[in-house]
Amino acid sequence: MVLVFQSSGVVMSRxxxxxxxxxxxxxxxxxxxxxxxxxxxxxCGLMLLRDPVHLVSPRAVAYWTVRALPAWIIVLAGELxxxxxxPDDTGPRVVVPxxxxxxxxxxxxxxxxxxxxxxxxxxxxxxxxxQSGWLRQERRIAPLSRVQTVDTERGPxxxxxxxxxxxxxTASAAGPLRIHGLxxxxxxxxxxxxxxxxxxxxxxxx
Amino acid sequence: xxxxxxxxxxxxxxxxxxxxxxxxxxxxxxxxxxLGPAGVxxxxxxxxxxxxxxxxxxxxxxxxxxxxxxxxxxxxxxADRVRTVDVTASALHRxxxxxxxxxxxxxxxxxxxxxxxxxxxxxxxxxRAELLHSSTAASHDTAxxxxxxxxxxxxxxxxxxxxxxxELDTGLYQDTELVRMDPRWVRFAPFTxxxxxxxxxxxxxxxxxxxxxxxxxxxxxxxxxGIAYVERNPIWLDVLQGLVALVVLVTVLSIGGYALxxxxxxxxxxxxxxxxxxxxxxxxxxxxxEERRLRGVELAxxxxxxxVHGARLRAITTGLKASSGTDGGSSTLLPPAPRGVAREVxxxxxxxxxxxxxxxxxHGPAAARRRFTRALLGALFLVVATGLAxxxxxxxxxxxxxxxSIPVAILLAADRCRSLGHAxxxxxxxxxxxxxxxxxxxxxxxxIIGWNVRQSFFQRRAGLxxxxxxxxxxxxxxxxxxxxxxxxxxxxxxxLPGLLGDFLTAEATS
Numbered sequence: 001m002v003l004v005f006q007s008s009g010v011v012m013s014r015x016x017x018x019x020x021x022x023x024x025x026x027x028x029x030x031x032x033x034x035x036x037x038x039x040x041x042x043x044c045g046l047m048l049l050r051d052p053v054h055l056v057s058p059r060a061v062a063y064w065t066v067r068a069l070p071a072w073i074i075v076l077a078g079e080l081x082x083x084x085x086x087p088d089d090t091g092p093r094v095v096v097p098x099x100x101x102x103x104x105x106x107x108x109x110x111x112x113x114x115x116x117x118x119x120x121x122x123x124x125x126x127x128x129x130x131q132s133g134w135l136r137q138e139r140r141i142a143p144l145s146r147v148q149t150v151d152t153e154r155g156p157x158x159x160x161x162x163x164x165x166x167x168x169x170t171a172s173a174a175g176p177l178r179i180h181g182l183x184x185x186x187x188x189x190x191x192x193x194x195x196x197x198x199x200x201x202x203x204x205x206x
Numbered sequence: 207x208x209x210x211x212x213x214x215x216x217x218x219x220x221x222x223x224x225x226x227x228x229x230x231x232x233x234x235x236x237x238x239x240x241l242g243p244a245g246v247x248x249x250x251x252x253x254x255x256x257x258x259x260x261x262x263x264x265x266x267x268x269x270x271x272x273x274x275x276x277x278x279x280x281x282x283x284x285a286d287r288v289r290t291v292d293v294t295a296s297a298l299h300r301x302x303x304x305x306x307x308x309x310x311x312x313x314x315x316x317x318x319x320x321x322x323x324x325x326x327x328x329x330x331x332x333x334r335a336e337l338l339h340s341s342t343a344a345s346h347d348t349a350x351x352x353x354x355x356x357x358x359x360x361x362x363x364x365x366x367x368x369x370x371x372x373e374l375d376t377g378l379y380q381d382t383e384l385v386r387m388d389p390r391w392v393r394f395a396p397f398t399x400x401x402x403x404x405x406x407x408x409x410x411x412x413x414x415x416x417x418x419x420x421x422x423x424x425x426x427x428x429x430x431x432g433i434a435y436v437e438r439n440p441i442w443l444d445v446l447q448g449l450v451a452l453v454v455l456v457t458v459l460s461i462g463g464y465a466l467x468x469x470x471x472x473x474x475x476x477x478x479x480x481x482x483x484x485x486x487x488x489x490x491x492x493x494x495x496e497e498r499r500l501r502g503v504e505l506a507x508x509x510x511x512x513x514v515h516g517a518r519l520r521a522i523t524t525g526l527k528a529s530s531g532t533d534g535g536s537s538t539l540l541p542p543a544p545r546g547v548a549r550e551v552x553x554x555x556x557x558x559x560x561x562x563x564x565x566x567x568x569h570g571p572a573a574a575r576r577r578f579t580r581a582l583l584g585a586l587f588l589v590v591a592t593g594l595a596x597x598x599x600x601x602x603x604x605x606x607x608x609x610x611s612i613p614v615a616i617l618l619a620a621d622r623c624r625s626l627g628h629a630x631x632x633x634x635x636x637x638x639x640x641x642x643x644x645x646x647x648x649x650x651x652x653x654i655i656g657w658n659v660r661q662s663f664f665q666r667r668a669g670l671x672x673x674x675x676x677x678x679x680x681x682x683x684x685x686x687x688x689x690x691x692x693x694x695x696x697x698x699x700x701x702l703p704g705l706l707g708d709f710l711t712a713e714a715t716s
Contacts, residue, residue, distance in 0.1 A: 047692055047695050047696070047710050047711070047712065048691065048692070048695070048710070048711055048712075049659065049691070049695060049706070049710060049711075050709055050711035052709075122709075124708050126704070126705070126708070127705055127708065127709075129708075129709055135663045136660065136661070136662045137661050137666070138658060138659065138661075139658070139659040139660075140656065140657070140658045141656055141657045141659075141706065141709065142655065142656035142657075142676075143655070143656070143702075143705055146655040146656060170655045170656055170676065171524075171655055171678035172655050172656065172676035172677050172678050172682045172683070173682040174658070174674065174676040174677075174681075174682040174683035175655065175656045175658065175676030175682075175683075177656075
C-alpha cells in the first residue's frame with residue numbers, strides 16, 4: 001500500500017520514515033521550503049523528549065511491591081479455597097495456582113523495579129515535567145503559569161514507608177500531574193518550591 | 207405566570223394523586239372521597255406559595271435568588287462570573303408568554319445554577335441582555351487580551367458569503383447573522399442516531415407498559431390481527447416488512463426530533479463579543495456563548511452523516527457543560543447540516559478559514575499498521591469466538607457472520623487511516639481521528655494548558671505516541687492519536703513555543 005503524506009498541500013514521498021533515520025546525513029531533507037516552520041530541525045534532527053532529572057525515593061520499590069500484594073493474595077486465596085473443595089480431578093487444580101504464583105512473582109519482581117526506572121520528575125523555572133507508568137508510560141508537562149493547586153498526600157501505606165505523593169493540578173480535568181513515591185522531605189520542599197513559583201503568576205490559568 | 211407552576215407540579219404529582227383517589231374510594235365506603243380533591247388543592251397551594259416566595263435581585267455586583275417558605279435558600283453569584291444565560295420556553299410557557307432563564311456560572315456542581323422560571327418574555331430578554339452586558343463590560347479588558355483568534359465583524363464579512371444582516375434586537379444588541387437553518391437540512395436527520403435511540407426508547411417503554419398492565423399482547427384485537435397476519439406470510443416477507451417499518455419509524459422519529467430541537471435555528475454574533483443561538487419548534491431555547499470563553503470548535507462527522515456529506519459543529523468553551531443530550535446540549539453551534547455550511551460557519555466563528563480547510567499531516571506507516579493490526583485483532587477475536595460457538599453446537603452460519611467481520615475491519619481501518627491527521631494552522635491546533643465517529647478538533651493554542659505524551663508498550667516499539675493537549679474547555683483533552691514521536695514534539699513546540707525547550711534532547715536517553 002502506498003501511503004502519501006501531505007503537508008500544507010505538498011505531497012511528500014513515502015520515504016518519510018527513511019528521512020527520519022537518515023536526517024543527520026541529509027540535513028536538507030526532502031521537504032519543500034514552504035513547510036519549513038514544521039519541518040525544520042524538529043522533524044529532521046530526531047529530537048526526543050529526555051527523561052526528567054529526578055528519580056523518586058528507592059523505598060518506592062518496596063511500597064509498590066506491598067501495594068500490589070493484596071490483589072494477588074485474594075486471587076490465590078480464592079484458588080486455594082477451590083483446591084480444598086472435594087477432590088475429583090486434581091490436575092488443573094494444582095496447575096492453576098502454580099501458574100498464578102509464577103505470574104504474581106514475576107509481576108511483583110518486575111513491576112516495581114520497572115516503575116522505579118520510569119517514575120521521574122523535574123521542575124524548571126517555567127514548567128513541571130513528570131513521567132510515570134511501566135508498560136504504558138505517560139509524560140506530562142504543564143507550564144508553571146497554568147498551575148492551580150499543589151497538594152501533598154500521605155496514605156497509610158505511604159506513611160509506613162515514609163513516603164508522600166505530590167499532585168499538581170491545572171484548570172483542565174485531564175491534566176493533574178502526580179508524583180508518587182517521594183520521600184517526605186523532598187515532597188515538602190517540592191510543594192514549597194511550586195507554591196512559591198506559582199504565586200507569581202497572574203490570571204485564572206484557563 | 208401563576209399558572210405554570212401549578213400545571214407542571216400537578217403533572218408531576220399525578221401518580222401520587224391517583225393513589226390518593228384510589229385510597230379515598232377504598233377507605234370508609236366512599237366517605238373519604240374528598241382525599242383526591244384535597245390532594246389537588248394542596249399541590250396547587252404549595253406551588254402558588256413557591257411562586258410567591260421566590261424573589262430575584264440583580265445588582266451591578268451580584269445576582270441573587272431567594273426561594274422557599276419553610277426552608278429559605280439564597281443563592282448569590284458574582285455578576286462577572288456569569289458565563290452563560292440561556293432562555294428556554296416550553297410550549298406551555300409560550301402559550302402564556304413566559305420564559306425560563308438559566309444562569310450558568312461554570313460551576314459543575316448540581317444545584318449551583320440559578321434558574322428563574324416564569325418571567326415574561328420581555329423581562330427574560332431584558333435580563334439576559336443586562337447580565338451578559340455587565341459580564342462582558344466587567345471583563346472587557348481581559349477579553350481583548352485573551353481572544354486572539356476572534357476577529358470582529360470584518361472577519362465575518364470577508365470569510366463568509368452569508369448576507370450580513372444587521373438588526374436591532376431589544377434595543378441593546380447589534381447582531382450579525384452567521385447562519386440560519388434551511389428547512390432542507392431536515393434531510394440529514396435520518397442519518398443521525400437520534401431516531402434509532404427514539405425508536406428504542408418507544409419500544410422499551412411500550413413493552414414495559416404492556417408488562418406492567420398485565421395485558422397479554424395476544425388479547426388486544428389489533429395486535430392479534432397483526433400476529434395472525436405475520437404468521438400467514440413467508441418469513442422473508444416478514445423480515446422485509448419489519449425492516450421497512452423500522453426504517454420508516456426511525457426516519458419519522460428522527461425528523462420529528464430534529465424539527466423539535468432545531469427548527470428556526472439561528473446563530474448570531476453580537477458586536478460585544480458573544481455568539482447567540484436561538485432554536486426549537488415547541489420549546490424554544492436561546493443560548494449565548496461568550497467568545498472570550500471560546501477555545502475552538504469540533505466538527506463531527508459520524509459515518510452515516512459523512513456518507514451524505516453532512517456534519518455538525520460544536521463549540522469548545524470553558525464553563526459550558528460538555529453534556530450532549532438528545533438535542534445536542536448547549537454547546538451546539540450547528541445541527542446536522544451540509545459539510546460546506548459547517549466549514550463556513552466554523553471559519554466565520556474562528557475568524558479564519560485556514561484551520562478547517564488546512565491539509566492535515568498524515569501520521570505515517572507505523573500509525574497505519576497500528577490501525578490495521580488493532581482492527582484485525584478485533585475481527586480475529588470475533589472469528590475465534592464464533593468458531594468456538596459453532597464447535598459447541600451453534601448453527602454454522604455463526605462462523606460466516608464472524609468471517610464477515612474481517613472485510614468490515616479492513617474497511618474500518620482504512621478509513622481510520624485516512625481520517626488520522628493533524629496540523630497547526632495560525633493560532634489553532636487541528637487534529638482529526640475516527641471513522642464511525644470522525645471528529646475534527648480545532649483548539650486555540652492559547653487554550654492549551656499542558657501536554658500529556660502517552661506511550662503504550664506497542665506504541666513505544668512502533669515509535670509512536672499519543673499527544674494530548676489538556677485544556678480547561680470542552681472535553682478537557684484533545685488527543686493527537688498515534689503520531690511519530692519527533693512529529694509530536696515538533697507539533698507541541700509549534701503550538702506552544704518554548705514549553706518543551708528545556709526537555710528536548712538530540713539523542714535517545716531512555
